[in-house]
Amino acid sequence: MTNKKPLGLSPAEAFGVVEQPLSARERLVGNVVVRKLLILMLLALLWEVYARWVNNPLVLPTFWVTLESFAGKILSGELLLKAGVSLQLLLKGYAIGLVLALVLSVLAMTTRLGQDLLEVLTAMLNPLPAIALLPLALVWFGLGNPSILFVLVHSVMWPVALNTHAGFQAVSNTLRMVGRNVGLTGPAYVLRILVPAAFPSILSGLKVGWAFAWRTLIAAELVFGTTSGSGGLGWFIYENKNVLDIPAVFAGLFTVIVIGLVVEGLIFRTLERATVRKWGMQT
Protein backbone atom coordinates (compact mmCIF):
# COMPACT_ATOMS: atom_id res chain seq x y z
CA MET A 1 0.00 0.00 0.00
CA THR A 2 1.36 3.43 -0.87
CA ASN A 3 0.37 6.79 0.44
CA LYS A 4 -0.47 8.56 -2.78
CA LYS A 5 -1.88 12.03 -2.62
CA PRO A 6 -5.61 11.72 -3.34
CA LEU A 7 -6.57 13.04 -6.74
CA GLY A 8 -9.54 15.16 -7.75
CA LEU A 9 -10.49 16.50 -4.32
CA SER A 10 -11.68 20.10 -4.26
CA PRO A 11 -9.91 22.59 -2.01
CA ALA A 12 -11.74 23.57 1.16
CA GLU A 13 -12.79 26.99 -0.21
CA ALA A 14 -14.85 25.30 -2.91
CA PHE A 15 -17.49 24.06 -0.49
CA GLY A 16 -20.40 26.43 0.14
CA VAL A 17 -20.87 25.44 3.75
CA VAL A 18 -18.73 23.21 5.88
CA GLU A 19 -20.04 24.44 9.19
CA GLN A 20 -22.00 27.60 9.80
CA PRO A 21 -23.94 28.81 12.83
CA LEU A 22 -27.73 28.87 12.36
CA SER A 23 -29.50 32.21 12.20
CA ALA A 24 -31.37 33.50 15.27
CA ARG A 25 -34.71 32.72 13.61
CA GLU A 26 -33.71 29.16 12.77
CA ARG A 27 -32.64 28.63 16.36
CA LEU A 28 -35.88 30.09 17.76
CA VAL A 29 -38.08 27.87 15.57
CA GLY A 30 -35.92 24.88 16.44
CA ASN A 31 -36.44 25.43 20.18
CA VAL A 32 -39.19 23.25 21.63
CA VAL A 33 -39.77 25.51 24.61
CA VAL A 34 -40.37 28.52 22.37
CA ARG A 35 -42.82 26.61 20.19
CA LYS A 36 -44.74 25.29 23.19
CA LEU A 37 -44.87 28.73 24.81
CA LEU A 38 -46.40 30.05 21.60
CA ILE A 39 -49.11 27.39 21.78
CA LEU A 40 -49.82 28.29 25.41
CA MET A 41 -50.13 31.98 24.54
CA LEU A 42 -52.50 31.17 21.72
CA LEU A 43 -54.69 29.05 24.00
CA ALA A 44 -54.79 31.83 26.61
CA LEU A 45 -55.81 34.27 23.90
CA LEU A 46 -58.63 32.00 22.68
CA TRP A 47 -59.85 31.61 26.27
CA GLU A 48 -59.87 35.37 26.80
CA VAL A 49 -61.78 36.04 23.57
CA TYR A 50 -64.35 33.29 24.13
CA ALA A 51 -64.94 34.24 27.78
CA ARG A 52 -65.56 37.87 26.81
CA TRP A 53 -68.00 36.70 24.18
CA VAL A 54 -69.87 34.46 26.69
CA ASN A 55 -69.76 37.31 29.19
CA ASN A 56 -70.85 35.26 32.21
CA PRO A 57 -68.20 35.22 34.96
CA LEU A 58 -70.16 32.59 36.89
CA VAL A 59 -69.76 30.08 34.08
CA LEU A 60 -66.51 31.12 32.51
CA PRO A 61 -64.41 33.97 33.92
CA THR A 62 -61.96 35.50 31.48
CA PHE A 63 -58.32 34.53 31.44
CA TRP A 64 -57.38 37.90 32.81
CA VAL A 65 -59.79 37.73 35.76
CA THR A 66 -58.57 34.21 36.52
CA LEU A 67 -55.01 35.44 36.41
CA GLU A 68 -55.90 38.28 38.77
CA SER A 69 -57.58 35.90 41.18
CA PHE A 70 -54.59 33.56 40.90
CA ALA A 71 -52.15 36.36 41.64
CA GLY A 72 -54.29 37.57 44.54
CA LYS A 73 -54.55 34.13 46.11
CA ILE A 74 -50.84 33.58 45.66
CA LEU A 75 -49.98 36.91 47.25
CA SER A 76 -52.31 36.30 50.16
CA GLY A 77 -50.44 33.05 50.68
CA GLU A 78 -53.61 30.99 50.68
CA LEU A 79 -52.96 29.15 47.40
CA LEU A 80 -49.31 28.50 48.24
CA LEU A 81 -50.33 27.06 51.57
CA LYS A 82 -52.91 24.77 49.99
CA ALA A 83 -50.50 23.70 47.25
CA GLY A 84 -47.89 23.04 49.91
CA VAL A 85 -50.26 20.82 51.86
CA SER A 86 -51.14 18.89 48.70
CA LEU A 87 -47.55 18.54 47.55
CA GLN A 88 -46.36 17.37 50.93
CA LEU A 89 -48.95 14.63 51.00
CA LEU A 90 -48.27 13.79 47.39
CA LEU A 91 -44.52 13.42 47.87
CA LYS A 92 -45.05 11.20 50.87
CA GLY A 93 -47.39 8.91 48.96
CA TYR A 94 -45.17 8.96 45.89
CA ALA A 95 -42.08 8.02 47.85
CA ILE A 96 -43.79 5.17 49.69
CA GLY A 97 -45.25 3.92 46.41
CA LEU A 98 -41.87 3.98 44.70
CA VAL A 99 -40.12 2.10 47.47
CA LEU A 100 -42.82 -0.57 47.51
CA ALA A 101 -42.72 -0.83 43.71
CA LEU A 102 -38.94 -1.22 43.75
CA VAL A 103 -39.08 -3.89 46.45
CA LEU A 104 -41.72 -5.81 44.50
CA SER A 105 -39.76 -5.59 41.23
CA VAL A 106 -36.48 -6.64 42.82
CA LEU A 107 -38.29 -9.56 44.40
CA ALA A 108 -39.77 -10.42 41.02
CA MET A 109 -36.32 -10.46 39.43
CA THR A 110 -34.68 -12.59 42.10
CA THR A 111 -37.35 -15.26 42.70
CA ARG A 112 -39.89 -16.94 40.47
CA LEU A 113 -42.56 -16.68 43.18
CA GLY A 114 -41.92 -12.94 43.34
CA GLN A 115 -42.41 -12.66 39.60
CA ASP A 116 -45.70 -14.57 39.67
CA LEU A 117 -46.85 -12.48 42.63
CA LEU A 118 -46.03 -9.21 40.89
CA GLU A 119 -47.70 -10.25 37.67
CA VAL A 120 -50.90 -11.38 39.39
CA LEU A 121 -51.07 -8.31 41.64
CA THR A 122 -50.44 -5.77 38.89
CA ALA A 123 -52.91 -7.49 36.56
CA MET A 124 -55.52 -7.34 39.31
CA LEU A 125 -54.91 -3.97 40.90
CA ASN A 126 -53.49 -1.76 38.15
CA PRO A 127 -56.85 -1.34 36.39
CA LEU A 128 -58.58 -0.49 39.70
CA PRO A 129 -59.01 3.30 39.96
CA ALA A 130 -57.55 4.54 43.21
CA ILE A 131 -60.61 6.64 43.93
CA ALA A 132 -62.72 3.49 43.96
CA LEU A 133 -60.75 2.44 47.04
CA LEU A 134 -61.45 5.67 48.88
CA PRO A 135 -64.67 4.52 50.60
CA LEU A 136 -62.85 1.44 51.83
CA ALA A 137 -59.89 3.54 52.94
CA LEU A 138 -62.25 5.75 54.95
CA VAL A 139 -63.54 2.71 56.78
CA TRP A 140 -60.05 1.38 57.43
CA PHE A 141 -58.12 4.53 58.20
CA GLY A 142 -60.78 7.05 59.05
CA LEU A 143 -61.29 10.55 57.78
CA GLY A 144 -57.81 12.02 57.27
CA ASN A 145 -54.44 11.91 55.67
CA PRO A 146 -53.77 8.18 56.16
CA SER A 147 -56.72 7.41 53.89
CA ILE A 148 -55.43 9.73 51.18
CA LEU A 149 -51.96 8.26 51.55
CA PHE A 150 -53.38 4.80 51.10
CA VAL A 151 -55.05 5.60 47.78
CA LEU A 152 -51.98 7.58 46.67
CA VAL A 153 -49.67 4.66 47.28
CA HIS A 154 -52.07 2.43 45.42
CA SER A 155 -52.15 4.77 42.44
CA VAL A 156 -48.33 5.07 42.27
CA MET A 157 -47.21 1.58 43.10
CA TRP A 158 -48.79 -0.52 40.36
CA PRO A 159 -47.92 1.46 37.25
CA VAL A 160 -44.35 1.99 38.51
CA ALA A 161 -43.93 -1.69 39.39
CA LEU A 162 -45.39 -2.71 36.05
CA ASN A 163 -43.07 -0.46 34.07
CA THR A 164 -40.03 -1.37 36.14
CA HIS A 165 -40.73 -5.05 35.74
CA ALA A 166 -41.27 -4.72 31.99
CA GLY A 167 -38.02 -2.76 31.77
CA PHE A 168 -36.12 -5.40 33.72
CA GLN A 169 -37.39 -8.12 31.45
CA ALA A 170 -36.35 -6.21 28.35
CA VAL A 171 -32.71 -5.94 29.48
CA SER A 172 -30.61 -7.73 26.89
CA ASN A 173 -29.22 -11.12 27.66
CA THR A 174 -25.73 -9.87 26.84
CA LEU A 175 -25.84 -7.21 29.56
CA ARG A 176 -27.16 -9.74 32.05
CA MET A 177 -24.28 -12.06 31.23
CA VAL A 178 -21.79 -9.20 31.59
CA GLY A 179 -23.22 -8.47 35.02
CA ARG A 180 -22.92 -12.07 36.13
CA ASN A 181 -19.48 -12.33 34.55
CA VAL A 182 -18.07 -9.74 36.93
CA GLY A 183 -19.65 -11.67 39.79
CA LEU A 184 -22.73 -9.60 40.58
CA THR A 185 -25.70 -11.47 42.06
CA GLY A 186 -28.91 -10.73 43.95
CA PRO A 187 -29.83 -7.14 44.86
CA ALA A 188 -26.40 -5.80 43.79
CA TYR A 189 -26.98 -7.25 40.33
CA VAL A 190 -30.45 -5.73 40.15
CA LEU A 191 -29.31 -2.29 41.34
CA ARG A 192 -26.07 -2.04 39.33
CA ILE A 193 -27.14 -3.71 36.08
CA LEU A 194 -30.91 -4.02 35.78
CA VAL A 195 -32.00 -0.67 37.20
CA PRO A 196 -29.77 1.51 34.97
CA ALA A 197 -30.31 -0.75 31.96
CA ALA A 198 -34.06 -0.50 32.40
CA PHE A 199 -34.00 3.20 33.25
CA PRO A 200 -35.94 4.45 30.19
CA SER A 201 -38.79 2.19 31.19
CA ILE A 202 -38.49 3.05 34.88
CA LEU A 203 -38.53 6.74 34.05
CA SER A 204 -41.73 6.43 32.07
CA GLY A 205 -43.16 4.51 35.03
CA LEU A 206 -42.16 7.40 37.31
CA LYS A 207 -43.96 9.84 35.04
CA VAL A 208 -47.12 7.78 34.81
CA GLY A 209 -47.02 7.23 38.57
CA TRP A 210 -46.63 10.96 39.20
CA ALA A 211 -49.56 11.83 36.95
CA PHE A 212 -51.78 9.18 38.55
CA ALA A 213 -50.84 10.34 42.04
CA TRP A 214 -51.53 13.99 41.27
CA ARG A 215 -54.95 13.23 39.82
CA THR A 216 -55.83 10.87 42.62
CA LEU A 217 -54.82 13.38 45.26
CA ILE A 218 -56.90 16.24 43.88
CA ALA A 219 -59.88 13.94 43.41
CA ALA A 220 -59.55 12.50 46.91
CA GLU A 221 -59.36 15.99 48.42
CA LEU A 222 -62.45 17.00 46.48
CA VAL A 223 -64.37 14.02 47.78
CA PHE A 224 -63.75 14.44 51.45
CA GLY A 225 -61.95 17.69 51.80
CA THR A 226 -60.12 18.33 54.98
CA THR A 227 -59.95 17.24 58.54
CA SER A 228 -56.84 18.90 59.81
CA GLY A 229 -57.75 22.56 59.39
CA SER A 230 -55.90 23.39 56.19
CA GLY A 231 -56.94 21.26 53.25
CA GLY A 232 -55.10 20.96 49.96
CA LEU A 233 -55.76 22.22 46.46
CA GLY A 234 -58.73 19.92 45.90
CA TRP A 235 -60.37 21.31 48.99
CA PHE A 236 -59.57 24.86 47.86
CA ILE A 237 -61.38 24.22 44.56
CA TYR A 238 -64.34 22.65 46.30
CA GLU A 239 -64.68 25.42 48.87
CA ASN A 240 -64.57 28.21 46.31
CA LYS A 241 -67.15 26.44 44.16
CA ASN A 242 -69.43 26.41 47.21
CA VAL A 243 -69.15 30.16 47.61
CA LEU A 244 -69.45 30.60 43.83
CA ASP A 245 -66.03 32.22 43.53
CA ILE A 246 -65.53 30.73 40.08
CA PRO A 247 -62.33 32.67 39.22
CA ALA A 248 -60.77 31.13 42.33
CA VAL A 249 -61.93 27.70 41.17
CA PHE A 250 -60.12 28.35 37.92
CA ALA A 251 -57.12 29.65 39.83
CA GLY A 252 -57.03 26.36 41.75
CA LEU A 253 -57.21 24.34 38.55
CA PHE A 254 -54.57 26.59 37.09
CA THR A 255 -52.26 25.81 40.00
CA VAL A 256 -52.79 22.10 39.49
CA ILE A 257 -51.81 22.50 35.83
CA VAL A 258 -48.82 24.73 36.56
CA ILE A 259 -47.40 22.31 39.10
CA GLY A 260 -47.93 19.45 36.64
CA LEU A 261 -46.13 21.36 33.91
CA VAL A 262 -43.25 22.36 36.14
CA VAL A 263 -42.70 18.82 37.31
CA GLU A 264 -42.89 17.43 33.79
CA GLY A 265 -40.91 20.22 32.14
CA LEU A 266 -38.25 20.79 34.76
CA ILE A 267 -37.82 17.78 36.97
CA PHE A 268 -38.50 14.91 34.60
CA ARG A 269 -36.94 16.68 31.63
CA THR A 270 -33.76 17.34 33.61
CA LEU A 271 -33.69 13.78 34.87
CA GLU A 272 -34.10 12.55 31.30
CA ARG A 273 -31.32 14.75 30.01
CA ALA A 274 -28.95 13.71 32.78
CA THR A 275 -29.61 10.01 32.25
CA VAL A 276 -31.21 8.25 29.30
CA ARG A 277 -30.43 10.97 26.75
CA LYS A 278 -26.84 11.30 27.84
CA TRP A 279 -26.48 7.53 27.64
CA GLY A 280 -27.98 7.37 24.16
CA MET A 281 -30.77 5.10 25.34
CA GLN A 282 -33.43 7.54 24.20
CA THR A 283 -33.28 10.27 21.58
Add this chain to the structure above:
Amino acid sequence: MNTSTPLLLDVDGVTLQYKTREHRVTATYRVSFQVHQGDRFVLLGPSGCGKSTLLKAVGGYIRPVEGQILLKGQLIEKPGPDRVMVFQEFDQLLPWKTVLGNVLFALEASGRLRGAQALERAHEAITKVKLERFSDAYPHTLSGGMKQRVAIARGMAMEPDILLMDEPFAALDALTRRQMQDELLQLWEASRFTVIFVTHSIPEAVRVGNRIMLLSPHPGQVRAEFESDGSDSIDADSGLHLSERIHAMLFTTSPKPSDEAAHDK
Protein backbone atom coordinates in the same frame (compact mmCIF):
# COMPACT_ATOMS: atom_id res chain seq x y z
CA MET B 1 0.29 -30.58 20.53
CA ASN B 2 1.59 -27.89 22.77
CA THR B 3 2.76 -29.53 25.98
CA SER B 4 5.62 -27.24 26.94
CA THR B 5 3.28 -24.74 28.61
CA PRO B 6 1.08 -25.56 31.62
CA LEU B 7 -2.41 -26.95 31.15
CA LEU B 8 -5.00 -24.30 31.92
CA LEU B 9 -8.41 -25.54 30.86
CA ASP B 10 -9.48 -29.15 30.61
CA VAL B 11 -12.78 -29.83 28.87
CA ASP B 12 -13.50 -33.50 29.35
CA GLY B 13 -16.29 -35.37 27.55
CA VAL B 14 -18.72 -32.47 27.83
CA THR B 15 -22.30 -32.91 26.66
CA LEU B 16 -24.40 -29.77 26.74
CA GLN B 17 -28.15 -29.53 26.41
CA TYR B 18 -30.57 -26.65 26.48
CA LYS B 19 -34.33 -26.51 26.58
CA THR B 20 -36.52 -24.65 24.14
CA ARG B 21 -40.25 -24.37 24.71
CA GLU B 22 -40.91 -27.74 23.10
CA HIS B 23 -37.60 -29.56 22.85
CA ARG B 24 -34.55 -30.58 24.72
CA VAL B 25 -31.69 -29.92 22.34
CA THR B 26 -28.26 -31.46 22.58
CA ALA B 27 -25.82 -28.74 21.61
CA THR B 28 -22.56 -30.65 21.96
CA TYR B 29 -21.88 -34.35 22.49
CA ARG B 30 -18.87 -35.56 24.49
CA VAL B 31 -16.53 -32.82 23.43
CA SER B 32 -13.03 -32.87 24.88
CA PHE B 33 -10.17 -30.45 24.44
CA GLN B 34 -7.39 -28.88 26.43
CA VAL B 35 -6.19 -25.31 26.41
CA HIS B 36 -2.71 -24.39 27.55
CA GLN B 37 -1.30 -21.15 28.88
CA GLY B 38 -0.88 -18.64 26.07
CA ASP B 39 -2.98 -20.52 23.53
CA ARG B 40 -5.09 -18.76 20.99
CA PHE B 41 -7.61 -21.56 20.78
CA VAL B 42 -10.23 -21.25 18.05
CA LEU B 43 -13.54 -23.09 18.10
CA LEU B 44 -14.61 -23.24 14.47
CA GLY B 45 -17.74 -24.68 12.98
CA PRO B 46 -20.94 -23.95 11.09
CA SER B 47 -24.05 -22.57 12.77
CA GLY B 48 -25.58 -25.13 15.10
CA CYS B 49 -22.36 -26.87 16.08
CA GLY B 50 -22.71 -25.64 19.65
CA LYS B 51 -19.51 -23.62 19.69
CA SER B 52 -21.10 -20.63 21.42
CA THR B 53 -22.88 -22.92 23.87
CA LEU B 54 -19.56 -24.56 24.60
CA LEU B 55 -17.99 -21.17 25.28
CA LYS B 56 -20.86 -20.25 27.60
CA ALA B 57 -20.28 -23.50 29.47
CA VAL B 58 -16.64 -22.53 29.95
CA GLY B 59 -17.94 -19.14 31.08
CA GLY B 60 -20.01 -20.95 33.70
CA TYR B 61 -23.42 -19.95 32.36
CA ILE B 62 -24.43 -23.51 31.44
CA ARG B 63 -23.77 -26.70 33.40
CA PRO B 64 -22.76 -29.79 31.39
CA VAL B 65 -25.16 -32.74 31.66
CA GLU B 66 -22.21 -35.06 31.21
CA GLY B 67 -18.46 -34.60 31.60
CA GLN B 68 -16.72 -31.74 33.36
CA ILE B 69 -14.82 -28.55 32.74
CA LEU B 70 -11.80 -27.84 34.90
CA LEU B 71 -9.96 -24.54 35.08
CA LYS B 72 -6.58 -24.94 36.78
CA GLY B 73 -7.96 -28.17 38.23
CA GLN B 74 -11.03 -26.45 39.69
CA LEU B 75 -14.52 -27.41 38.55
CA ILE B 76 -16.28 -24.52 36.81
CA GLU B 77 -19.63 -23.97 38.49
CA LYS B 78 -20.67 -20.41 37.87
CA PRO B 79 -19.60 -17.28 35.98
CA GLY B 80 -16.68 -15.48 37.48
CA PRO B 81 -14.10 -12.76 36.75
CA ASP B 82 -11.37 -15.33 36.11
CA ARG B 83 -13.03 -16.00 32.74
CA VAL B 84 -14.07 -12.78 31.04
CA MET B 85 -16.42 -12.96 28.08
CA VAL B 86 -16.26 -10.66 25.07
CA PHE B 87 -19.49 -10.88 23.09
CA GLN B 88 -20.44 -10.21 19.52
CA GLU B 89 -23.18 -7.77 20.48
CA PHE B 90 -22.23 -4.11 20.77
CA ASP B 91 -24.61 -3.69 23.70
CA GLN B 92 -22.22 -5.58 25.97
CA LEU B 93 -20.97 -2.17 27.14
CA LEU B 94 -23.00 -0.52 29.87
CA PRO B 95 -24.54 2.45 28.07
CA TRP B 96 -24.71 4.48 31.28
CA LYS B 97 -20.96 4.36 31.79
CA THR B 98 -18.17 5.99 29.82
CA VAL B 99 -15.37 3.98 28.23
CA LEU B 100 -13.31 4.42 31.38
CA GLY B 101 -16.38 3.77 33.53
CA ASN B 102 -17.02 0.47 31.79
CA VAL B 103 -13.51 -0.79 32.43
CA LEU B 104 -13.55 0.52 36.02
CA PHE B 105 -16.93 -1.02 36.66
CA ALA B 106 -15.68 -4.49 35.77
CA LEU B 107 -12.62 -4.08 37.98
CA GLU B 108 -14.50 -2.75 40.98
CA ALA B 109 -17.71 -4.80 40.80
CA SER B 110 -15.64 -7.97 40.61
CA GLY B 111 -13.46 -6.82 43.51
CA ARG B 112 -10.27 -7.24 41.48
CA LEU B 113 -8.97 -3.74 42.14
CA ARG B 114 -10.19 -0.57 43.80
CA GLY B 115 -9.50 3.13 43.79
CA ALA B 116 -6.27 4.45 42.31
CA GLN B 117 -5.00 1.01 41.33
CA ALA B 118 -8.17 0.27 39.40
CA LEU B 119 -7.97 3.65 37.69
CA GLU B 120 -4.38 3.07 36.67
CA ARG B 121 -5.10 -0.41 35.33
CA ALA B 122 -8.15 0.84 33.42
CA HIS B 123 -6.15 3.65 31.80
CA GLU B 124 -3.44 1.17 30.83
CA ALA B 125 -5.94 -1.18 29.18
CA ILE B 126 -7.64 1.65 27.30
CA THR B 127 -4.29 2.91 26.07
CA LYS B 128 -3.45 -0.58 24.83
CA VAL B 129 -6.48 -0.58 22.55
CA LYS B 130 -5.66 3.01 21.49
CA LEU B 131 -8.81 4.59 22.87
CA GLU B 132 -7.23 6.94 25.42
CA ARG B 133 -8.72 9.96 23.64
CA PHE B 134 -12.19 8.46 24.11
CA SER B 135 -11.93 7.62 27.82
CA ASP B 136 -14.78 9.91 28.72
CA ALA B 137 -17.02 9.09 25.75
CA TYR B 138 -20.27 7.21 26.20
CA PRO B 139 -20.58 3.96 24.23
CA HIS B 140 -23.38 5.22 21.96
CA THR B 141 -20.99 7.78 20.47
CA LEU B 142 -18.48 5.11 19.41
CA SER B 143 -18.29 3.04 16.24
CA GLY B 144 -18.79 -0.70 16.30
CA GLY B 145 -15.07 -1.44 16.12
CA MET B 146 -14.34 0.97 18.95
CA LYS B 147 -17.02 -0.62 21.12
CA GLN B 148 -15.45 -4.03 20.59
CA ARG B 149 -12.06 -2.58 21.49
CA VAL B 150 -13.52 -1.26 24.74
CA ALA B 151 -14.94 -4.72 25.47
CA ILE B 152 -11.52 -6.23 24.81
CA ALA B 153 -9.86 -3.61 27.01
CA ARG B 154 -12.36 -4.38 29.75
CA GLY B 155 -11.58 -8.06 29.43
CA MET B 156 -7.80 -7.56 29.44
CA ALA B 157 -7.87 -5.16 32.38
CA MET B 158 -9.40 -7.92 34.45
CA GLU B 159 -6.35 -10.07 33.70
CA PRO B 160 -8.46 -13.22 33.63
CA ASP B 161 -7.07 -16.72 33.33
CA ILE B 162 -8.84 -17.00 30.00
CA LEU B 163 -10.44 -14.47 27.71
CA LEU B 164 -13.54 -15.96 26.10
CA MET B 165 -14.40 -14.31 22.79
CA ASP B 166 -17.72 -15.20 21.20
CA GLU B 167 -17.53 -14.13 17.54
CA PRO B 168 -16.35 -10.69 18.69
CA PHE B 169 -15.80 -9.32 15.21
CA ALA B 170 -18.74 -10.94 13.40
CA ALA B 171 -20.88 -7.80 13.46
CA LEU B 172 -18.13 -5.56 12.05
CA ASP B 173 -17.57 -4.56 8.43
CA ALA B 174 -14.89 -6.48 6.53
CA LEU B 175 -12.19 -3.77 6.73
CA THR B 176 -12.64 -3.15 10.44
CA ARG B 177 -12.76 -6.88 11.03
CA ARG B 178 -9.36 -7.41 9.40
CA GLN B 179 -7.90 -4.56 11.39
CA MET B 180 -9.31 -5.89 14.66
CA GLN B 181 -7.82 -9.31 13.99
CA ASP B 182 -4.41 -7.71 13.53
CA GLU B 183 -4.81 -5.63 16.68
CA LEU B 184 -5.83 -8.68 18.68
CA LEU B 185 -2.68 -10.46 17.51
CA GLN B 186 -0.55 -7.43 18.47
CA LEU B 187 -2.14 -7.36 21.92
CA TRP B 188 -1.45 -11.04 22.27
CA GLU B 189 2.19 -10.55 21.24
CA ALA B 190 2.49 -7.92 23.97
CA SER B 191 0.98 -9.85 26.87
CA ARG B 192 0.54 -13.49 25.76
CA PHE B 193 -2.85 -13.97 27.38
CA THR B 194 -4.87 -17.14 26.86
CA VAL B 195 -7.92 -16.80 24.67
CA ILE B 196 -10.67 -19.04 23.34
CA PHE B 197 -12.06 -17.55 20.17
CA VAL B 198 -15.32 -18.70 18.61
CA THR B 199 -15.89 -18.02 14.93
CA HIS B 200 -17.57 -19.46 11.87
CA SER B 201 -15.14 -17.83 9.46
CA ILE B 202 -12.33 -20.06 8.20
CA PRO B 203 -10.00 -17.17 7.23
CA GLU B 204 -10.50 -15.58 10.64
CA ALA B 205 -9.75 -18.88 12.39
CA VAL B 206 -6.57 -19.36 10.38
CA ARG B 207 -5.39 -15.81 11.04
CA VAL B 208 -6.25 -15.53 14.71
CA GLY B 209 -5.64 -18.98 16.16
CA ASN B 210 -2.55 -21.02 16.87
CA ARG B 211 -4.81 -24.01 17.46
CA ILE B 212 -8.07 -24.60 15.67
CA MET B 213 -10.68 -27.10 16.72
CA LEU B 214 -13.25 -27.98 14.11
CA LEU B 215 -16.74 -28.93 15.30
CA SER B 216 -19.38 -30.74 13.27
CA PRO B 217 -23.02 -29.71 13.68
CA HIS B 218 -26.17 -31.24 15.22
CA PRO B 219 -24.96 -31.98 17.80
CA GLY B 220 -21.49 -30.51 18.03
CA GLN B 221 -18.74 -33.08 18.07
CA VAL B 222 -15.00 -32.68 17.64
CA ARG B 223 -14.16 -33.20 13.98
CA ALA B 224 -10.48 -32.37 13.87
CA GLU B 225 -7.81 -30.20 15.40
CA PHE B 226 -5.25 -28.15 13.49
CA GLU B 227 -2.29 -25.99 14.37
CA SER B 228 -1.93 -22.71 12.59
CA ASP B 229 0.93 -20.27 12.24
CA GLY B 230 -1.35 -17.57 10.91
CA SER B 231 0.01 -17.66 7.35
CA ASP B 232 -2.41 -20.26 5.92
CA SER B 233 0.59 -22.46 5.12
CA ILE B 234 0.62 -25.38 2.71
CA ASP B 235 0.46 -28.87 4.17
CA ALA B 236 3.34 -31.09 2.98
CA ASP B 237 1.21 -34.24 2.68
CA SER B 238 -1.84 -32.98 0.83
CA GLY B 239 -0.38 -29.94 -0.91
CA LEU B 240 -3.36 -27.88 0.27
CA HIS B 241 -3.53 -24.62 2.18
CA LEU B 242 -4.74 -24.97 5.76
CA SER B 243 -7.96 -23.12 4.95
CA GLU B 244 -8.59 -25.46 2.03
CA ARG B 245 -8.13 -28.50 4.23
CA ILE B 246 -10.55 -27.09 6.80
CA HIS B 247 -12.97 -26.19 4.08
CA ALA B 248 -12.84 -29.65 2.53
CA MET B 249 -13.43 -31.24 5.91
CA LEU B 250 -16.36 -28.96 6.74
CA PHE B 251 -18.19 -29.70 3.52
CA THR B 252 -17.52 -33.37 2.91
CA THR B 253 -20.75 -34.34 4.62
CA SER B 254 -22.83 -31.62 3.00
CA PRO B 255 -21.50 -31.22 -0.55
CA LYS B 256 -23.19 -27.91 -1.28
CA PRO B 257 -20.61 -25.27 -2.14
CA SER B 258 -23.35 -22.63 -2.01
CA ASP B 259 -23.35 -23.00 1.78
CA GLU B 260 -19.94 -21.52 1.82
CA ALA B 261 -21.11 -17.97 1.35
CA ALA B 262 -23.31 -18.17 4.42
CA HIS B 263 -20.61 -19.46 6.76
CA ASP B 264 -17.45 -18.09 5.33
CA LYS B 265 -17.71 -14.33 5.49
